Every structure is written in C-alpha cells, then in structure tokens.
Amino acid sequence: MATVNNKKKKQELTVEQRINRRNFISFTTFFVVGGAMFGGWKWLFNAPEEAEGITAGARKPLRRALNKTELFFRRIFSNDHEVKLYPPSMAAKEVRVNGDIGIDDEDYNPDSWQLSVVKNKKETLQLSLADLKKLPKTDIVFDFKCVEGWDQIQHWGGVKFTDFIAHFGLQQQARMKYVGMETPNSEYYIGLDMESALHPQTLLAYEMNGQPLELEHGAPLRLIIPVKYGIKNLKRIGAISFSNERPPDYWAEQGYDYYSGL
Ligand SMILES: Nc1nc2c(c(=O)[nH]1)N[C@H]1C(S)=C(S)[C@@H](COP(=O)(O)O)O[C@H]1N2
Numbered sequence: 592m593a594t595v596n597n598k599k600k601k602q603e604l605t606v607e608q609r610i611n612r613r614n615f616i617s618f619t620t621f622f623v624v625g626g627a628m629f630g631g632w633k634w635l636f637n638a639p640e641e642a643e644g645i646t647a648g649a650r651k652p653l654r655r656a657l658n659k660t661e662l663f664f665r666r667i668f669s670n671d672h673e674v675k676l677y678p679p680s681m682a683a684k685e686v687r688v689n690g691d692i693g694i695d696d697e698d699y700n701p702d703s704w705q706l707s708v709v710k711n712k713k714e715t716l717q718l719s720l721a722d723l724k725k726l727p728k729t730d731i732v733f734d735f736k737c738v739e740g741w742d743q744i745q746h747w748g749g750v751k752f753t754d755f756i757a758h759f760g761l762q763q764q765a766r767m768k769y770v771g772m773e774t775p776n777s778e779y780y781i782g783l784d785m786e787s788a789l790h791p792q793t794l795l796a797y798e799m800n801g802q803p804l805e806l807e808h809g810a811p812l813r814l815i816i817p818v819k820y821g822i823k824n825l826k827r828i829g830a831i832s833f834s835n836e837r838p839p840d841y842w843a844e845q846g847y848d849y850y851s852g853l
C-alpha cells in the first residue's frame with residue numbers, strides 16, 4: 592500500500608514539474624521569438640528606402656526580396672510555355688472596361704494616330720495602322736487577368752510583337768533588355784522585360800471579337816500580353832522604345848510589382 596501512495600505522490604510531483612517546465616519553455620520561446628521579431632521589424636523599419644522614381648519607395652530589403660522573386664520566375668520563364676487558349680465561342684461579348692488613364696480626353700481623334708517607334712536617339716519610325724495591318728493577323732482567345740481580382744475570357748486580334756520586330760528591322764533593338772510603351776499623351780506608360788515582350792502570344796492588337804477596337808479598349812492599337820497582368824496591357828499605344836534600363840512604369844511607381852508576371 593505504502594509503495595502505491597509513494598508512487599502516486601511521485602507522479603503528482605512529476606506533473607507539477609512538467610507544468611513548470613512547460614511554463615519555462617513557453618515564456619522563453621515567447622521572449623526569444625518576440626525579441627527576434629522586434630529586432631527584425633526594427634531592422635526593416637530603419638532600412639533605407641529604395642531609390643525613388645522607378646518604384647514606390649518600399650524598404651530596400653522588401654523590394655530586394657520581390658526582385659529576387661522576379662529573378663526566380665524569370666529564370667523559369669520560357670517562351671515555349673504558352674498560356675491556355677479557349678474557343679472563340681467562349682469569349683465574352685460584353686468585354687469589361689477597366690482604367691482610362693491616358694485615354695480619357697474627350698476630343699481624341701484616332702484618325703490622326705501614328706505609332707512612334709524609337710530605334711535610337713537619331714531614328715524614329717512613324718507607322719500608320721495600315722502599315723501594321725499589312726502584316727499577318729494573329730488572333731488569341733485567353734483568360735485576361737487584372738490585379739484587382741477579376742478575369743475574363745477575351746478575344747483579341749492583331750500583329751504578333753515578334754512579327755512586328757522582324758518586319759520593321761528591329762532585331763538590334765530586341766537584343767536590349769527592356770521595351771517601354773506609352774500613350775500618345777504620355778500619361779500611362781509601362782516597362783516590359785524583353786523576354787515577355789518577345790513571347791509568341793504578345794500582340795499589338797487592333798481588333799476585339801473580330802471588330803476594330805473601341806476607344807475605351809485602346810483604339811487604334813493596344814498591347815495584349817497574356818503572360819502579364821492587365822496593368823501591363825497598355826491601351827492606345829503612342830510610342831514604343833527600347834533600353835537596357837527599366838523604363839518608367841506607371842503602376843510600379845505606385846508600388847505594384849514591376850514584373851507583374853503570371
Ligand atoms: N492607357 C491605359 N491602358 C490601360 C489602363 C489604363 O488605365 N490606361 N488600365 C490597365 C488595366 S489595370 C487593365 S485591367 C486593362 C483593362 O483593359 P480593358 O479596359 O480593355 O478591359 O487595361 C490596362 N491598360
């Protein structure tokens with residue numbers, strides 16, 4: 592009997608000891624992890640902001656992480672990988688309109704439109720829509736995705752960017768790292784990494800659902816780049832240029848991911 596009682600007492604003590612031990616572990620973990628978190632936050636808070644201009648002045652380490660993510664995805668990005676296609680019958684008839692930055696002037700006349708292609712400091716091509724329509728037309732029906740959280744199957748037609756490069760003798764330019772595009776009034780502008788611009792599904796589009804583009808969708812010419820979110824799909828392209836530095840990008844300046852790839 593006595594042995595049993597002793598054993599019971601011993602067990603109770605053990606439970607108490609265990610509780611103490613757990614308390615000790617909990618509090619130590621709390622202070623060590625909490626301290627590390629506070630230290631990490633302080634480090635981030637005191638970290639310098641990245642250079643102003645190209646992006647929205649996020650703390651450098653955060654932006655560094657984002658750019659590393661970009662590098663990772665750029666490395667696995669392949670122009671052999673094409674986005675999923677749909678039959679034209681699945682394309683939306685009522686195509687969503689989103690964003691009118693740089694295309695909201697009431698008295699805009701698309702007939703006076705010309706596309707400026709800046710080859711270098713001395714040479715700029717001026718192209719008409721007729722010049723572009725001489726090239727083969729490519730149609731694409733795919734799921735268009737906006738960062739705001741909506742997507743829609745849409746049908747676009749136009750000139751493949753790679754066909755455009757080849758036809759207008761821009762091979763030299765296409766060896767640079769970036770393409771910049773902007774609206775005729777320069778109010779909306781985007782920068783693209785060259786790999787994505789040269790992706791076989793990237794189009795300079797002048798048709799939607801087999802009809803000429805409407806003004807609100809970017810007439811007379813817009814970009815359709817299925818490997819990027821909507822923000823990079825510039826409506827009403829006025830000028831195209833090439834560079835080895837990141838061109839200015841409207842939404843990147845507001846803090847959105849410069850790459851914005853899918
Ligand atoms: N010029 C210009 N292009 C633009 C925008 C804009 O505001 N202005 N918005 C972008 C965004 S955020 C999206 S989602 C798509 C929407 O294209 P849609 O209006 O043809 O659907 O256009 C992109 N291109």
Ligand SMILES: [Mo]
Binds near residue numbers: 689690736738821822
């Ligand atoms: Mo968007």
